[in-house]
Amino acid sequence: MQVDPQQAFEDILSSQKYSERLSLMAIKGLEAFTLDFEDVLAYDVELAHGLVENPDEFLRHASNAAMRRLSMVEAEYAAQVKGLTVRLSQLPEGTPIRDIGAKHVGKLVMVEGIVVRSTPVQPLVVVAAFRCRACTDVTRVPQEGEFLRQPYRCQNPDCGRTGPFDFVENESEYVDCQSLRIQELPEEIPPGQIPTSLDLRAVGSDLRGAARPGDHVRVVGIVRTSSTVMPKGGRPRTLKIHIDVNNIIPVSREPESLSISPEEEAKIKELAKDPCIHRKLVQSIAPSMYGNEHIREACMYLLFGGVPKRLPDINVRGDIHVLLVGDPSTFKSQLLRYVVSVAPRGVYTSGRGTTAAGLTASVMRTEREGVTLEAGAMVLADRGIVAIDEIDKMKPEDRVAIHTAMEQQVVPVAKGGIVATLNARTAVLAAANPQFGRYVEQRTVVENIDLPPTILSRFDLIFILRDVPDREADAKISRHVLSLHRTRGASAQPPIDQELLRKYVAYARNINPVLTPEAEERLHEFYLRMREASKDGSMAITLRQLESLIRIAEARARAALRAEVTAEDAEAAILIMQRSLQDVGIDTSTMRTDVDIIMTGKPKSVREALQVILDVILELQRETGVAEAVLVKSEAVRRGVPAEDVDRLIAQLKREGTIFEPRPGLLKKT
Numbered sequence: 215m216q217v218d219p220q221q222a223f224e225d226i227l228s229s230q231k232y233s234e235r236l237s238l239m240a241i242k243g244l245e246a247f248t249l250d251f252e253d254v255l256a257y258d259v260e261l262a263h264g265l266v267e268n269p270d271e272f273l274r275h276a277s278n279a280a281m282r283r284l285s286m287v288e289a290e291y292a293a294q295v296k297g298l299t300v301r302l303s304q305l306p307e308g309t310p311i312r313d314i315g316a317k318h319v320g321k322l323v324m325v326e327g328i329v330v331r332s333t334p335v336q337p338l339v340v341v342a343a344f345r346c347r348a349c350t351d352v353t354r355v356p357q358e359g360e361f362l363r364q365p366y367r368c369q370n371p372d373c374g375r376t377g378p379f380d381f382v383e384n385e386s387e388y389v390d391c392q393s394l395r396i397q398e399l400p401e402e403i404p405p406g407q408i409p410t411s412l413d414l415r416a417v418g419s420d421l422r423g424a425a426r427p428g429d430h431v432r433v434v435g436i437v438r439t440s441s442t443v444m445p446k447g448g449r450p451r452t453l454k455i456h457i458d459v460n461n462i463i464p465v466s467r468e469p470e471s472l473s474i475s476p477e478e479e480a481k482i483k484e485l486a487k488d489p490c491i492h493r494k495l496v497q498s499i500a501p502s503m504y505g506n507e508h509i510r511e512a513c514m515y516l517l518f519g520g521v522p523k524r525l526p527d528i529n530v531r532g533d534i535h536v537l538l539v540g541d542p543s544t545f546k547s548q549l550l551r552y553v554v555s556v557a558p559r560g561v562y563t564s565g566r567g568t569t570a571a572g573l574t575a576s577v578m579r580t581e582r583e584g585v586t587l588e589a590g591a592m593v594l595a596d597r598g599i600v601a602i603d604e605i606d607k608m609k610p611e612d613r614v615a616i617h618t619a620m621e622q623q624v625v626p627v628a629k630g631g632i633v634a635t636l637n638a639r640t641a642v643l644a645a646a647n648p649q650f651g652r653y654v655e656q657r658t659v660v661e662n663i664d665l666p667p668t669i670l671s672r673f674d675l676i677f678i679l680r681d682v683p684d685r686e687a688d689a690k691i692s693r694h695v696l697s698l699h700r701t702r703g704a705s706a707q708p709p710i711d712q713e714l715l716r717k718y719v720a721y722a723r724n725i726n727p728v729l730t731p732e733a734e735e736r737l738h739e740f741y742l743r744m745r746e747a748s749k750d751g752s753m754a755i756t757l758r759q760l761e762s763l764i765r766i767a768e769a770r771a772r773a774a775l776r777a778e779v780t781a782e783d784a785e786a787a788i789l790i791m792q793r794s795l796q797d798v799g800i801d802t803s804t805m806r807t808d809v810d811i812i813m814t815g816k817p818k819s820v821r822e823a824l825q826v827i828l829d830v831i832l833e834l835q836r837e838t839g840v841a842e843a844v845l846v847k848s849e850a851v852r853r854g855v856p857a858e859d860v861d862r863l864i865a866q867l868k869r870e871g872t873i874f875e876p877r878p879g880l881l882k883k884t
């Protein structure tokens with residue numbers, strides 16, 4: 215190096231740009247200042263090298279240089295400022311979190327990831343004041359490291375004792391400090407691996423609130439080791455790594471790591487011209503799984519998503535939520551994993567939760583850091599897709615929070631002194647097992663799944679996967695599986711391979727298609743027709759379904775890279791919605807779609823039938839105190855309850871606790 219580093223930094227900082235930045239510091243009363251790394255690099259490669267290899271020393275030179283410049287530009291302010299922190303803009307190259315190791319200790323690095331947890335801002339002691347118990351003199355000790363360091367001896371020359379001392383809280387000096395943890399971006403985790411995370415310590419009031427869980431950030435900082443305390447003061451030989459933050463740079467949450475080359479863009483546009491593009495896309499989703507085309511079609515809509523709308527009073531989500539309910543033997547989990555793998559950003563989780571944070575977020579108390587806020591799967595999947603297997607097994611806290619997360623797409627947190635709102639703009643692809651182990655045809659969806667109707671009604675599409683023997687279908691599946699084995703998988707070659715599909719989806723999601731008048735007319739007609747069909751009071755279809763239809767139609771237009779939603783898109787949306795309503799909403803006794811099943815858990819005719827039975831029981835027990843089951847059945851059938859349903863409905867009333875059986879053959883209202 216030609217010149218002294220401090221002089222070099224002063225040269226860099228004497229430019230117009232930095233003089234303005236220093237003046238701005240004075241105006242805003244800041245104590246931190248940003249130096250662009252590329253300016254250092256342009257000035258002297260060796261100086262830049264020094265910053266990376268020996269950041270503590272070189273940042274001190276930079277800080278001294280900045281202070282000198284400040285006293286030239288803003289003398290008055292410089293006199294008031296105690297210290298000046300130089301923060302570096304991003305480095306030319308980042309280091310993957312996974313690669314941070316021993317060789318980086320003491321070096322300057324830049325890592326990129328998603329913040330998964332944070333503590334509230336806590337005061338960190340920088341200078342500790344200790345009062346000598348003997349002479350009451352106060353000794354100040356600058357602090358470094360993990361633990362509070364006491365003075366070696368009392369500063370009073372007449373005393374000079376080595377203790378005991380008392381820590382004096384209000385004479386010590388503090389800075390704001392926040393502990394954070396970042397984790398690799400979901401899209402950068404190697405397949406099948408557990409995400410790697412890294413602890414950060416952010417010091418300085420200007421970094422307050424610079425990042426919250428769910429934020430995607432680049433962090434410039436110095437790699438440090440810290441040891442956990444061992445009993446009897448021993449130090450373990452392996453040290454924990456963390457990063458002392460120099461700067462936090464927010465990154466937009468779009469999964470932009472998917473770079474699409476001009477050739478790929480051409481390929482994508484070419485594919486979109488195919489009139490059968492939707493069919494090709496559906497066939498490219500989980501290609502080795504046979505059948506269930508309508509479910510794969512729903513997954514296609516979920517991948518592309520609709521257009522979110524910001525109305526003055528309310529935000530309408532564009533994300534499409536899909537729920538699959540089915541027997542354990544079916545292909546749900548495999549499909550979930552496949553969809554995550556082709557999503558530009560996808561997170562796979564289980565309702566049982568793979569982390570303590572669960573699906574939404576949680577506030578925890580850890581011994582070392584105190585209260586921490588940790589982001590759950592839906593926050594990590596912000597701007598992407600979350601696949602939740604066994605959603606019916608989710609934790610009680612998640613059952614409460616998931617409503618807001620699915621509809622408003624945020625996770626509000628107010629617990630343990632932490633108040634925050636985390637973004638969860640994500641589409642949910644969920645799977646649930648039937649409550650009784652197998653899907654029971656005679657029961658409604660709500661009876662079959664252990665999920666409240668309020669959560670079910672948040673799904674745009676719900677499908678039931680049944681594993682019933684069907685000779686024709688079984689033959690086809692068997693042939694398909696056998697051919698897969700015979701051709702060693704070649705026959706499962708999808709029309710669009712996984713990597714291109716991922717880029718196709720990412721590319722298409724930038725298009726915001728608009729409804730054409732024709733498409734609007736189709737949806738309008740369908741809505742009115744369905745409302746008409748439910749004049750007698752049971753709600754066949756609600757505005758909620760209309761919004762779902764719009765989203766699905768928009769997703770279909772996106773899938774063809776169209777800026778307009780056509781009548782054909784609207785028709786397709788109607789068809790798949792009808793299929794879903796059929797799957798869940800058919801009231802088997804009247805064969806009419808009845809969304810009340812999703813909203814209240816019972817189809818209207820079932821509710822009516824239950825009421826008839828209950829009336830009969832009440833009338834009969836008015837006379838004798840109890841009702842004979844045989845009489846209840848015959849009277850209920852006489853009043854129009856289908857004979858084949860009576861036993862099941864009585865059983866349901868018993869299960870709900872509305873009636874009980876005081877003695878065999880007798881019924882009574884509770």
Ligand SMILES: [Zn+2]
Pocket residue numbers: 346347348349350351368369370373374375
């Ligand atoms: Zn003393």
